[in-house]
Amino acid sequence: MDKLNIVGKSSFRVDGIDKISGRSIYPQDIKLKEMFHAVTLRSTVPHATFTLNTEKASKMSGVVKIFTAHDVTGKNEHGVLFKDHQVFMDRKINRIGDPLALVVAETLKEAKVAMKEIEVLYNELPGVFCPLEAMNEDAPKIHGDSNIIANMKLEKGTVDFSKCDVVVENTFKVPMVEHAFLQPESAVSYIEDDKLVVISSTQYPHWDRFELSLALGLKEENIKVLNAAVGGAFGGREDITSQIHVALATKTLKKPVKITYGREESFLAHSKRHPMTIRMKIGALKDGKITAMKNEILADSGAYASWAPSVLRKAMTHSTGPYEIENVKVNAKSVYTNNPFTGAMRGFGATQVAVGYEQIIDQLAEELGISTYEIREKNILRIGSKTGTSQTMYNSVPVDRCLEAVKKEMEIIKKKPVNKDMLTGYGIALSIYGTGYGNGFPDVSSNIAKINSDGKIEIFSGFTEVGQGAKTVMAQIASEVFNTSSSNIIINCEDTDKVPDSGTAAASRQTYNTGNAVKKSCEKLKDIILNLAQKELGLNNNIGLEVKDELVYLRTLPSMEITFKDLFSKYKDELSSKGKFVAQTTQMDDLSQGAPYWPYGFNALGVKVEIDPATGRINVVDGVFAQDVGRAINPRLVEGQMDGGFVMGLGYALYEDINLVDGEIKNRKFSSYIIPTAKDMPTLKKIIIEDPEETGPFGAKGIGESVTIPAAPAILNAIYDASKVRFTKLPVTPIEFMKKFGNKYD
Amino acid sequence: MNIQTVINGKKISVNVKNDMRLLDFLRDELELTGTKEGCSEGECGACTVLIDGSPVNSCLVMAFQIDGKEVVTIEALDEDGNLNIIKDTFLEEGAPQCGFCMPGMVLSAKGLLDQNSNPTRSDVKEAISGNLCRCTGYTTIEDAILKSAKKLGGKNG
Numbered sequence: 001m002d003k004l005n006i007v008g009k010s011s012f013r014v015d016g017i018d019k020i021s022g023r024s025i026y027p028q029d030i031k032l033k034e035m036f037h038a039v040t041l042r043s044t045v046p047h048a049t050f051t052l053n054t055e056k057a058s059k060m061s062g063v064v065k066i067f068t069a070h071d072v073t074g075k076n077e078h079g080v081l082f083k084d085h086q087v088f089m090d091r092k093i094n095r096i097g098d099p100l101a102l103v104v105a106e107t108l109k110e111a112k113v114a115m116k117e118i119e120v121l122y123n124e125l126p127g128v129f130c131p132l133e134a135m136n137e138d139a140p141k142i143h144g145d146s147n148i149i150a151n152m153k154l155e156k157g158t159v160d161f162s163k164c165d166v167v168v169e170n171t172f173k174v175p176m177v178e179h180a181f182l183q184p185e186s187a188v189s190y191i192e193d194d195k196l197v198v199i200s201s202t203q204y205p206h207w208d209r210f211e212l213s214l215a216l217g218l219k220e221e222n223i224k225v226l227n228a229a230v231g232g233a234f235g236g237r238e239d240i241t242s243q244i245h246v247a248l249a250t251k252t253l254k255k256p257v258k259i260t261y262g263r264e265e266s267f268l269a270h271s272k273r274h275p276m277t278i279r280m281k282i283g284a285l286k287d288g289k290i291t292a293m294k295n296e297i298l299a300d301s302g303a304y305a306s307w308a309p310s311v312l313r314k315a316m317t318h319s320t321g322p323y324e325i326e327n328v329k330v331n332a333k334s335v336y337t338n339n340p341f342t343g344a345m346r347g348f349g350a351t352q353v354a355v356g357y358e359q360i361i362d363q364l365a366e367e368l369g370i371s372t373y374e375i376r377e378k379n380i381l382r383i384g385s386k387t388g389t390s391q392t393m394y395n396s397v398p399v400d401r402c403l404e405a406v407k408k409e410m411e412i413i414k415k416k417p418v419n420k421d422m423l424t425g426y427g428i429a430l431s432i433y434g435t436g437y438g439n440g441f442p443d444v445s446s447n448i449a450k451i452n453s454d455g456k457i458e459i460f461s462g463f464t465e466v467g468q469g470a471k472t473v474m475a476q477i478a479s480e481v482f483n484t485s486s487s488n489i490i491i492n493c494e495d496t497d498k499v500p501d502s503g504t505a506a507a508s509r510q511t512y513n514t515g516n517a518v519k520k521s522c523e524k525l526k527d528i529i530l531n532l533a534q535k536e537l538g539l540n541n542n543i544g545l546e547v548k549d550e551l552v553y554l555r556t557l558p559s560m561e562i563t564f565k566d567l568f569s570k571y572k573d574e575l576s577s578k579g580k581f582v583a584q585t586t587q588m589d590d591l592s593q594g595a596p597y598w599p600y601g602f603n604a605l606g607v608k609v610e611i612d613p614a615t616g617r618i619n620v621v622d623g624v625f626a627q628d629v630g631r632a633i634n635p636r637l638v639e640g641q642m643d644g645g646f647v648m649g650l651g652y653a654l655y656e657d658i659n660l661v662d663g664e665i666k667n668r669k670f671s672s673y674i675i676p677t678a679k680d681m682p683t684l685k686k687i688i689i690e691d692p693e694e695t696g697p698f699g700a701k702g703i704g705e706s707v708t709i710p711a712a713p714a715i716l717n718a719i720y721d722a723s724k725v726r727f728t729k730l731p732v733t734p735i736e737f738m739k740k741f742g743n744k745y746d
Numbered sequence: 747m748n749i750q751t752v753i754n755g756k757k758i759s760v761n762v763k764n765d766m767r768l769l770d771f772l773r774d775e776l777e778l779t780g781t782k783e784g785c786s787e788g789e790c791g792a793c794t795v796l797i798d799g800s801p802v803n804s805c806l807v808m809a810f811q812i813d814g815k816e817v818v819t820i821e822a823l824d825e826d827g828n829l830n831i832i833k834d835t836f837l838e839e840g841a842p843q844c845g846f847c848m849p850g851m852v853l854s855a856k857g858l859l860d861q862n863s864n865p866t867r868s869d870v871k872e873a874i875s876g877n878l879c880r881c882t883g884y885t886t887i888e889d890a891i892l893k894s895a896k897k898l899g900g901k902n903g
Contacts, residue, residue: 016837019845020852022780022820029779180880182784182792182846231782231846232880263785467844467881636840636886643883644843670789670878678871678884 006480007698010636013472014491015229015465024229027186027199028260035188035256036064037108038249039115040242041101042268043093046303046338046663047127047140050093050120052101057117062110064255066118067102067248074217078240080207080343082305084143087215087244092125094142095303095338096664097268102245104257127338129663131277131300134335142303142336149301150309150334154316154592156388157327159292164283168363172356173729174712176275176300176658177651179345180675183231184266187242189249190256196223198247201230203237205494206462206501215244216251223247227494233466234648235344236270238506239306267668271306271343272658274299274334276315278356288370288378290361293388295319297332297353299342306343308334313439315349316592320388321357322399322432322602323379328388330592338663344506346648347705350433351712355730358429358713362720372428372717373407380430381602389588391595396701398691402604402626403430405687409624410606416622422610425722429714430604433706434597436509440587444580445513446500449478449521451529451575455550455565457482457522458490460498463514464505468704469637473511474518476633477697481522483548500578508702511633512599513581515697521579532571533562584695599693601701602628605646605710607682609718616734616741618654620680620715626687627707631699639686641707646684649711651676654731749813753778754822762809769793771809772819780820780849784878791877794850795819801857803876818856820849832856832894839890843881850877855891863899867892 018024043050054066069076069090076090077083089098101118105111128134134147141147161167187200196218202208205225213220230237242259249257261269279296297315301308316332345351365375380399386392406428418424437443447461459478465471471493475486482489492498502514526547533552534542537560544555553561568575588594608622625642632638655674659666667673692699712730720726725740750759753776762771772778772795781804784792788803795804796818824830832855842848851874858865858873865873870891874884 010840012837013840013842015845016840016842017833019842020833020836020848022782022849024845025779026782026846028783029773031774031777182790182844182878182880183782184784229845232844234880263787263790467842469843640840640843640882640886643885644881645883647883648880669787670785671787675878675880677875677878678888679875681871681884684883684885 004480004698005483006476006486007633008631010634011472011476011486013469014475015471026183026231027188027201027228030188030199032188032190032256035258036104036106036249036253037111038102038104038246038257038259039111040099040245041103041115041118043089043096043098043100045093045122045124046096047125048093048122050122053119054101057103057114060110060114060117062106063114064104064106064253067104071252072215072248073251074215078211078215078244079304080239080306081309084304095340097340102249104249104253127663129337129339129660131298131335131337134337142338147336148333149305149336150312152312152316152332152592154328154330154388156390156593159294159327159329161281161283161292164292165286166364166367167281167283168360168367169281170360170363170728172278172280172359174276174352174355175730176342176660177273177656178267178658178673179234179236179270180673181232181234181236184261184263185241185269186260187246188256188258189246191250191254194222196247196251197226198223198243199226199228200243201228201237203233203464203466203506204504205464205496207504208240208243209496211240212244212247216247225496227464230464230466233505234346235348235506238344238504239271241269263670264668267665272340273345274301274311274342274349274352276352278353280356280360282360282364284364284368288368288375290323290325290379292327293320293325295330297330299334300337300339301334302337302339302341304341306341311344311349315353317389317596318350318432318434319353319357321354322381322430324381324385325388339660340665346708347433348507351709354429354431354709355712355716358710359716359726362717373403376403376430389596390593396599396630396691396693398628398689399430399602401689401691402602402628405626405689406604406606406624409685413606413608413622413624419610423613423722425609425718425720426606427714427717427721428604428606429710429717430602431706431709432600432602433508433709434600435512435702436507436583436585436597438585438597440585443503443509443513443583443585445502445517447514447517447521447579448500449525449577449579451564451568452490453568455563455568456488456490458492459518460492460500461514461518462496462499462502463493463510465493466505468641469634470505470510472637473515473633477515477518478522480698481519481526484550488550508601508704508706511700511702512696513583515700516581517579519697520581521577524577524579525575528574528577529564529567532567532574536562536567599630599696599701601703601706603706603710605714607714607718609715609722611719611722611737616737618719618732618737620650620682623682624685624687626689627703628689628691629703630693630696630701631690632688633698633700635688638688638703641703642686643684645707646711647676647681649708650680650715652730653712653715655733657731747810749810751812752816754819755825764810766809767805768807768809768812769804772804778819778821782846782849784846791850791854792847794853794877796853796857799857799860801854818853820852828859828898829856831897835894835897836890839886839893841882841886841890847877847879851887855894858891859895859898863895865895
């Protein structure tokens with residue numbers, strides 16, 4: 001590959017200084033003239049039919065209108081895979097938090113006061129809150145006549161544990177957890193000319209426009225979605241929340257309307273991570289070679305499907321981990337209950353199963369009497385290996401390099417002094433994550449690259465900056481092609497009227513998919529520029545022409561040059577190019593064999609934990625994290641993802657759990673739902689492993705989700721090392737630790 | 747009630763409602779929207795401002811309580827230059843991701859560095875332990891604060 005000038009450098013974030021200075025605009029920061037405020041009335045029971053009486057509330061001071069299901073101007077439904085959500089409920093309440101009505105008033109205070117006066121009469125129905133019970137024939141049904149949303153199987157070879165020398169089994173339970181992005185949901189809408197404009201913080205503005213058009217009964221061309229700054233997402237902003245409500249109010253009232261959720265409502269409104277029960281059985285030969293694995297997965301999708309089949313597919317196909325196993329059998333089910341609905345969250349099913357496969361492989365190593373490194377070295381995917389779906393790993397499979405890097409550093413960490421008052425343990429975990437929507441689904445990104453009248457390069461693509469650094473990455477890719485500083489690239493990504501659809505900021509797909517689209521369009525635009533420059537400079541061909549800093553020059557005679565600006569003045573309409581990229585995946589067969597995702601990213605993590613034997617308090621005190629990135633477009637951004645992904649996984653392992661009682665979230669505040677603080681974060685040594693992916697832009701892969709996966713299992717393995725207690729249920733809070741650790745000596 | 751206060755170096759005399767939080771006064775009345783609301787219960791620190799130099803959650807303070815006090819928000823003009831050095835260092839260290847916690851983090855950093863010119867990492871962790879961030883793992887923020895201390899120490903010394 002040619003020498004790279006911009007890619008691989010830690011350019012400053014293009015949105016950095018505005019964010020640091022408080023100048024970035026999130027929807028809650030927007031105030032328009034004559035703007036109404038709206039609040040959402042939500043159900044307080046999990047399963048019921050109901051009647052509403054809004055008469056008294058609608059006469060309250062300042063109230064403009066109270067919207068209910070009757071006021072929905074299009075189809076009263078939405079949803080990412082199935083349209084099982086309602087804009088406002090009119091059939092049946094399926095969970096606590098279902099939207100019943102929207103109170104629009106002149107002030108927020110008036111809206112809140114009036115909402116309390118709406119009378120709701122519930123006719124409660126029996127609910128089902130356990131996914132196992134939800135599969136019973138006589139269980140209350142949430143939608144239709146079965147609660148089973150998806151039932152999938154994967155079969156490769158023939159699983160026969162009698163042929164194994166050692167067999168281990170265990171059942172792992174992972175909790176429902178919350179994205180806890182810092183910026184609660186907010187949306188503002190208004191009318192501009194003939195268009196309905198909706199400003200929100202979303203992971204996918206074009207999809208929001210589509211759902212808005214269906215629910216409002218408007219053509220997509222009459223709706224404009226503007227993505228404001230997004231204060232974290234992690235999957236929690238994929239299902240639409242306030243956008244339809246605010247838009248419906250504006251459409252009807254012809255006035256600007258704003259909705260901003262508080263933290264408790266944010267907990268109620270968006271999806272959660274699927275809790276799963278994962279039963280695993282694994283068998284190996286004496287020499288440590290794993291030959292068979294059988295897994296069963298049961299996921300609770302709560303009251304709505306959201307991405308249930310897709311999350312389940314990812315969990316199922318990733319449940320064999322980054323290992324080559326000849327014989328595999330998996331059954332996976334996802335069911336409706338009356339719990340809060342679950343959907344996309346960082347890792348998308350792959351995070352859950354790693355808690356199982358990375359612990360059971362440690363158990364297997366112990367049974368075999370070999371080290372946790374050796375068992376992994378014997379079984380990891382390498383070039384030419386086949387995954388559980390029989391997909392061939394043909395390039396960029398540096399699992400071995402990740403493992404090796406961690407092994408080396410852990411040797412150093414293990415030599416450091418230990419605190420004798422504490423139980424000390426060391427643990428490692430590997431992980432695998434397949435990029436993209438997968439399974440043959442059209443996974444498309446588009447970009448238009450243009451030269452503007454100032455001679456600057458502009459890119460137009462509907463990707464989303466959720467904090468991961470996509471704007472900076474796309475600017476770096478474009479600037480690499482044009483040999484200019486990334487601060488010279490103008491990024492347009494927020495306005496659905498101006499930019500083509502580039503899919504969700506999800507599935508770790510933006511760097512790979514949209515990065516490829518940006519690169520392709522920029523390379524085409526560069527060719528156009530060279531050909532036009534040849535014409536303008538009167539050359540007999542374009543060989544030896546080069547671009548640098550918005551200028552074309554002849555390398556053999558640099559005084560022969562023309563600026564992009566001069567080219568624009570003459571060839572305005574020609575200086576534009578489209579690029580499109582579609583990820584290559586295939587639909588799997590009935591036994592889930594095929595090539596469902598590409599590319600795959602890998603990592604290895606090693607941690608040292610200290611446990612206070614008196615209190616059960618667990619601290620991660622040291623660690624090393626090796627992450628495969630294909631190629632790092634911006635190493636500092638990569639490291640930022642590694643730190644952030646790790647600490648989210650740490651929260652999953654040690655603190656976080658949505659506490660449900662009959663479908664009600666009891667801990668919907670940051671004082672009761674604990675996420676890690678700076679004091680929980682150890683110094684983590686980060687090692688970026690580069691092994692360029694042939695199909696990636698400059699060899700890059702996405703890592704946004706991959707980085708969160710190994711944290712929980714590595715910590716759990718370290719807890720086992722310290723205490724000899726295997727925790728199969730997350731989170732391992734001090735109480736949970738003491739319960740099992742104390743019992744060990746009883 | 748009428749209060750006399752100094753906001754970002756500017757003296758103001760203003761009537762505030764008894765039930766108005768400082769956070770709403772800043773965001774709605776003064777349109778200083780750099781101060782963010784993340785939890786409304788003093789747990790996340792996104793609404794951190796400095797009152798007489800100390801970091802405070804502005805969602806837990808009533809507007810009338812700043813009578814006679816000095817408030818600094820992220821929009822403050824940088825009279826001593828410290829704030830700009832901290833902001834620039836946050837950028838250099840790659841501290842922001844989604845950005846929502848940033849103004850609060852920067853002000854907690856300023857509150858610390860104004861009191862302690864040579865903090866340890868443990869001091870830094872303590873100082874930002876009331877500021878939640880879901881994106882960064884805090885490391886780059888801690889690095890930025892430690893590096894700011896060095897730069898400011900250099901400047902002052």
